Amino acid sequence: xxxxxxxxxxxxxxxxxxxxxxxxxxxxxxxxxxxxxxxxxxxxxxxxxxxxxxxxxxxxxxxxxxxxxxxxxxxxxxxxxxxxxxxxxxxxxxxxxxxxxxxxxxxxxxxxxxxxxxxxxxxxxxxxxxxxxxxxxxxxxxxxxxxxxxxxxxxxxxxxxxxxxxxxxxxxxxxxxxxxxxxxxxxxxxxxxxxxxxxxxxxxxxxxxxxxxxxxxxxxxxxxxxxxxxxxxxxxxxxxxxxxxxxxxxxxxxxxxxxxxxxxxxxxxxxxxxxxxxxxxxxxxxxxxxxxxxxxxxxxxxxxxxxxxxxxxxxxxxxxxxxxxxxxxxxxxxxxxxxxxxxxxxxxxxxxxxxxxxxxxxxxxxxxxxxxxxxxxxxxxxxxxxxxxxxxxxxxxxxxxxxxxxxxxxxxxxx
Amino acid sequence: xxxxxxxxxxxxxxxxxxxxxxxxxxxxxxxxxxxxxxxxxxxxxxxxxxxxxxxxxxxxxxxxxxxxxxxxxxxxxxxxx
Numbered sequence: 001x002x003x004x005x006x007x008x009x010x011x012x013x014x015x016x017x018x019x020x021x022x023x024x025x026x027x028x029x030x031x032x033x034x035x036x037x038x039x040x041x042x043x044x045x046x047x048x049x050x051x052x053x054x055x056x057x058x059x060x061x062x063x064x065x066x067x068x069x070x071x072x073x074x075x076x077x078x079x080x081x082x083x084x085x086x087x088x089x090x091x092x093x094x095x096x097x098x099x100x101x102x103x104x105x106x107x108x109x110x111x112x113x114x115x116x117x118x119x120x121x122x123x124x125x126x127x128x129x130x131x132x133x134x135x136x137x138x139x140x141x142x143x144x145x146x147x148x149x150x151x152x153x154x155x156x157x158x159x160x161x162x163x164x165x166x167x168x169x170x171x172x173x174x175x176x177x178x179x180x181x182x183x184x185x186x187x188x189x190x191x192x193x194x195x196x197x198x199x200x201x202x203x204x205x206x207x208x209x210x211x212x213x214x215x216x217x218x219x220x221x222x223x224x225x226x227x228x229x230x231x232x233x234x235x236x237x238x239x240x241x242x243x244x245x246x247x248x249x250x251x252x253x254x255x256x257x258x259x260x261x262x263x264x265x266x267x268x269x270x271x272x273x274x275x276x277x278x279x280x281x282x283x284x285x286x287x288x289x290x291x292x293x294x295x296x297x298x299x300x301x302x303x304x305x306x307x308x309x310x311x312x313x314x315x316x317x318x319x320x321x322x323x324x325x326x327x328x329x330x331x332x333x334x335x336x337x338x339x340x341x342x343x344x345x346x347x348x349x350x351x352x353x354x355x356x357x358x359x360x361x362x363x364x365x366x367x368x369x370x371x372x373x374x375x376x377x378x379x380x381x382x383x384x385x386x387x388x389x390x391x392x393x394x395x396x397x398x399x400x401x402x403x404x405x406x407x408x409x410x411x412x413x414x415x
Numbered sequence: 416x417x418x419x420x421x422x423x424x425x426x427x428x429x430x431x432x433x434x435x436x437x438x439x440x441x442x443x444x445x446x447x448x449x450x451x452x453x454x455x456x457x458x459x460x461x462x463x464x465x466x467x468x469x470x471x472x473x474x475x476x477x478x479x480x481x482x483x484x485x486x487x488x489x490x491x492x493x494x495x496x
Contacts, residue, residue: 138454150454157454161433174461 022340028356033064034253036379040356052388054357054374057249059222059331060293060303061379067296068252068289075288087114087281088270095287102294103258107220107228107245108237111266114281115273118217118246118257119145124273125213125244125259126153130182135175138184139163139196143215146184155182162189165200172208181210182241187230188218191365191373193332195223198234205241213242217257218332221250222378227297227304241265247286252293256282307331307378310385314376317389322403323396331376335392336369338406339413343370346395353391368415419467419491424484426462431455441484456481463487469494 018024028042034056039048062068075095085091100112115121122145126136134155138146141162150157158175160168168183175181183205185196198214205212216229224232231240242261247254259269269276282290297303311331318325318335326334337343343359350357350372361370376385396402401409420441428439431451445451451459460476463469471494480490 140452140455147454156457158457159452159455171458174458 022344034058035064036061036377036381036384038356042351049351049354051351051354051356052380052384052391053377054355054388056253056375056377057218058253058377058379059250059307059375060297061377062250062293062296062303063253063379065252065293065296068292071292072285072289076285079284079288081285082283083280086277086279088277091280093284093287095284095291096281099282099287099291099294100258102291103260106294106297107216107243107260108231109240109243109260110263112258112260113266113269113273113276114287115257115259115275116279116281117248117255118215118244119148120275120279121244121257121259121273122146122149122215123152124149124275125242125269126150126155126182127274128269128272129242129265130155130180132156133179134182135178135180136182136184137168137171137175137210139186141189141192142184142186143190143217146186146215150184155180163194163197165197165204168201169204169208172204172210176208181208182213183210184213185215186218187214187216188223188330188332190218190332191334191360192326193328193330193334194326195219195230195233195328195330198230198236198240202234202236202239211241212239213244213261214240216243216245217249218330220245221293221297222304222307223330226301247282247290247293252286252289254286254289256286256290303378307376310378310380310382311376313382314374314385314389317385318374318392321389321393321396323392323401324404324406324409326371333374333376335372335374336406336409337371337401337413338368338410338415340370342399342401342413343372346372346399349395349398350391353394355388355391357388368410420484420488422466423463423487423491427451427459427484430458430462439484441488443484444482445484446478446482451481453478459487463491467491467495 028040030038030040031048032039036053037050038053040051041048079093079095083091096114100114103112126149130153132154136150136155137158137160138150139162140159158171160171188195201212219229221227223230231237242259242265244259247256259266315333324336337346340361343361347357347359357372357374359372460471464471481487
């Protein structure tokens with residue numbers, strides 16, 4: 001055994017440092033299905049508490065939909081539990097092929113390859129399609145999984161200011177001599193809830209002969225008129241070279257992800273992407289559930305329409321109550337508090353009032369931009385949102401921030 | 416040297432700061448201070464190479480060597496000499 005007291009001490013000191021910095025994460029245990037209202041055990045060992053869930057990525061309310069659960073049961077019965085193999089040995093079933101074809105159609109791309117998660121898709125895609133002669137130019141606020149994928153790739157790395165098209169154009173000019181240029185962005189940014197200007201980005205990429213990769217994890221299923229994603233909202237379906245997305249959020253919320261896009265790029269992933277080559281793909285039970293989700297979404301836009309109405313209602317309610325919000329029109333609605341401690345106190349008080357919403361602060365968001373990130377779902381009914389608003393207003397009054405502008409809040413509590 | 420410092424400081428401000436009110440000087444820690452992330456160093460390196468007609472090998476373009484305008488100037492000077 002080499003785990004000596006000295007080695008143990010190294011990790012105990014590190015963990016204490018995380019705790020002292022107020023960054024120690026604690027899980028809350030949910031003792032019910034994922035839904036708009038859930039039963040939670042928090043702190044560990046406490047009696048279960050029924051709370052309204054305002055922090056799930058369950059945008060379409062499909063995580064526990066009866067049809068999805070039934071389809072998953074059927075998948076389990078007909079295709080079994082596990083594959084015990086990677087895809088290219090004996091780990092591919094007909095339903096994996098079917099899901100790839102259906103996702104291709106749904107996103108309006110040329111081809112699709114499944115990954116165990118979108119984190120894996122983002123970790124594997126860059127090194128599969130780029131070399132040291134190429135450059136990756138990423139928005140400065142892209143998701144951590146894209147950053148990890150970029151780090152694993154030998155191509156040169158550069159960034160542009162968040163959603164700043166002039167800066168992106170400068171970078172495309174700066175790297176004009178590279179063999180392949182790839183511009184990288186989120187479709188919807190997970191912390192701010194704003195949307196990338198994909199129409200402008202496509203135009204710039206066409207002008208400078210660059211490829212465009214968009215992570216649609218917080219968009220697939222509900223952004224755009226029929227929920228295809230940010231590319232539908234921006235009118236550029238068919239013009240995004242690579243879309244990565246997840247089935248772990250709106251599309252059933254279980255797990256799994258994919259790379260969808262130009263045929264050759266998807267084939268390169270099939271030949272070279274390491275998370276695809278060296279791990280099992282999505283389990284049959286989950287594949288069956290996602291297939292049902294796509295069928296539900298193809299039948300009608302009812303769920304994304306309801307989500308849109310709920311989002312408008314929630315934003316209006318918070319805004320009229322006097323909270324400072326990040327502007328936008330997606331179901332990610334950040335309530336700005338600016339101060340890290342206030343964000344944690346606010347989240348704790350909301351929980352006392354029966355609302356589950358998390359506070360985020362540096363380094364997850366920039367210094368001085370602490371917030372409660374709320375996420376609306378089609379699973380919410382108006383009475384859920386009204387009750388949550390009531391709790392927000394009560395806690396807002398307690399902390400004396402209602403009707404106060406950013407500067408006033410910062411002067412009161414510090415940034 | 417002073418002129419070079421000013422040119423690099425102006426570039427860093429334009430390239431990396433979003434907020435005009437944020438103040439930095441020649442000694443402000445850029446990388447360890449979280450102003451320039453390691454991804455974004457490539458454009459700074461390219462800017463220096465183009466502006467001063469030098470070539471900085473990757474093993475010299477370290478986060479430590481790029482951590483302030485003063486340190487960057489010292490690095491550039493070593494290649495100009």
